[in-house]
Amino acid sequence: MRVAVVGNFNHTGVINRFGQLRKRTQNREAVETLAAALQEGGHETLVCEGDKGLIATLDRFMPPDPQARPSGIVFNLAEGIQGESRYTHVPAMLEMAGVPYTGSSPLGHGVANDKVIAKTLMRDRGVPTPKFRVMHSGTESAGDLNFPVVVKPRREDCSYGMQLVREPGQLRQAVEAVVTQYAQDALVEEYIDGREITVALLGNGELEVLPLVEQDFGDSEPLFTYDAKYMGVGSPKKICPAQLDTNRATVLRDISVATFRACLCRDYGRVDIRIDRSGQPFVLEINPNPELGTGTSFLLAAKTAGYTSSSLINHILDLAHTRYFGPFLPAKTLAGPYPHAED
Numbered sequence: 001m002r003v004a005v006v007g008n009f010n011h012t013g014v015i016n017r018f019g020q021l022r023k024r025t026q027n028r029e030a031v032e033t034l035a036a037a038l039q040e041g042g043h044e045t046l047v048c049e050g051d052k053g054l055i056a057t058l059d060r061f062m063p064p065d066p067q068a069r070p071s072g073i074v075f076n077l078a079e080g081i082q083g084e085s086r087y088t089h090v091p092a093m094l095e096m097a098g099v100p101y102t103g104s105s106p107l108g109h110g111v112a113n114d115k116v117i118a119k120t121l122m123r124d125r126g127v128p129t130p131k132f133r134v135m136h137s138g139t140e141s142a143g144d145l146n147f148p149v150v151v152k153p154r155r156e157d158c159s160y161g162m163q164l165v166r167e168p169g170q171l172r173q174a175v176e177a178v179v180t181q182y183a184q185d186a187l188v189e190e191y192i193d194g195r196e197i198t199v200a201l202l203g204n205g206e207l208e209v210l211p212l213v214e215q216d217f218g219d220s221e222p223l224f225t226y227d228a229k230y231m232g233v234g235s236p237k238k239i240c241p242a243q244l245d246t247n248r249a250t251v252l253r254d255i256s257v258a259t260f261r262a263c264l265c266r267d268y269g270r271v272d273i274r275i276d277r278s279g280q281p282f283v284l285e286i287n288p289n290p291e292l293g294t295g296t297s298f299l300l301a302a303k304t305a306g307y308t309s310s311s312l313i314n315h316i317l318d319l320a321h322t323r324y325f326g327p328f329l330p331a332k333t334l335a336g337p338y339p340h341a342e343d
Contacts, residue, residue: 003045133187214238
């Protein structure tokens with residue numbers, strides 16, 4: 001099968017500069033490694049830029065057959081270039097053009113990317129999440145929020161702009177910094193002091209919950225900032241499987257599945273959870289487009305479950321293909337274990 005792997009490697013493929021520009025571009029080498037895994041699965045691949053030229057590129061690479069059925073599929077890794085709800089842009093283009101793709105729909109990405117909407121939907125499903133308020137200027141009352149609190153942009157990822165505010169007198173400055181720098185509201189939520197667990201999920205109907213991963217911060221500030229994620233500053237050690245008793249692990253799996261469904265995710269996703277000092281879990285966020293490469297929590301969880309890097313990537317492709325067209329068999333047998341390929 002023809003598989004176009006779509007990412008965002010530069011900011012040039014737009015008509016005009018408009019709205020908030022995404023601060024970082026994706027690592028093309030990491031995306032090409034993923035494409036190589038698909039080639040190992042027997043697929044013809046093309047790495048594409050998710051910009052204004054994407055539809056023309058796909059039209060050449062995977063033209064429809066005489067019955068107008070899709071002749072290929074997109075493995076969507078795009079994070080967007082600029083403007084609001086950037087993760088929705090490429091999926092929306094693909095919907096318009098009639099091209100199937102992996103991962104969540106524009107609605108699913110929009111829901112998950114808007115932290116306020118995501119937390120509201122979680123709460124409606126009975127999923128525990130920290131108490132929060134939305135602030136526009138920092139002059140609003142914090143109400144019944146207990147300090148310290150975490151302040152972050154409402155619609156950003158990668159922990160951009162995230163700050164830990166310990167005293168009420170520091171709140172206004174933190175909110176103003178978010179509103180000024182990111183041109184959006186600030187989400188202010190209670191800080192949960194405790195263990196951080198990430199939960200990777202695969203599937204659509206019956207979800208597969210991969211082994212839980214603990215982010216062990218050691219003596220560092222237990223806050224997963226952008227620098228900790230991407231600059232190696234205070235980066236936590238990943239422990240998989242996380243050392244949890246059976247009952248607590250079951251609770252975390254259940255609320256992760258409920259979060260995945262509440263936020264309309266598809267194929268795969270990752271839920272981030274904090275467990276406070278009393279043992280109460282709180283869902284912080286859900287990522288419908290988590291990174292899958294070397295060193296990531298998702299790949300560590302998958303390898304602990306018996307996947308190889310290649311079999312994980314091809315399994316996600318199979319999940320998307322099955323969602324569109326029914327059961328799909330790989331072009332050839334992959335090296336290494338391939339658990340649950342029949343799902």
